[in-house]
Amino acid sequence: MRQMQRAxxxxxxxxxxxxxxxxxxxxxxxxxxxxxxVLGVGPVAGDVxxxxxxxPHAVLDRPSLIDQRELIKxxxxxPASLPDPRWSRAATCAQVVQALDAx
Numbered sequence: 001m002r003q004m005q006r007a008x009x010x011x012x013x014x015x016x017x018x019x020x021x022x023x024x025x026x027x028x029x030x031x032x033x034x035x036x037x038v039l040g041v042g043p044v045a046g047d048v049x050x051x052x053x054x055x056p057h058a059v060l061d062r063p064s065l066i067d068q069r070e071l072i073k074x075x076x077x078x079p080a081s082l083p084d085p086r087w088s089r090a091a092t093c094a095q096v097v098q099a100l101d102a103x
Contacts, residue, residue: 004034005083009075012052014042016062021046032057033087037075041065056081 004010010031014020024047031038032051040052040059049059056078060068085091 001030001034004031005036007034007036008078009072010034010036010038012038012040012042012048014040014046014048014059016042024048024051028052029087029089029092033083033085033089035081035083037078039072039075 012025012028012031014025021043028038028040028048028051037056037058038052040048040057041062042048042059044059044061051057052059056075058068058071058075060071065072
């Protein structure tokens with residue numbers, strides 16, 4: 001986790017398959033919880049894009065990477081931010097427990 005918190009930008013490669021549109025990989029939660037910008041590379045549709053669609057994060061499809069190099073450079077220049085406690089394992093587990101308790 002310390003290595004991730006020291007990174008200037010974290011790279012999340014997203015499978016470009018139709019069944020991946022509704023999946024949130026565990027690594028996404030780890031990355032977002034660090035407070036560092038996350039660059040997702042893969043389909044711009046789907047749930048990963050819904051999470052990473054807000055600055056300082058971004059999701060780019062593979063063909064647009066070259067065209068978006070200024071955005072990528074800006075992500076590397078972004079100041080460090082505090083970790084986001086909403087995405088910690090404890091917080092996401094608490095959300096699941098609340099949802100299950102509501103059943």
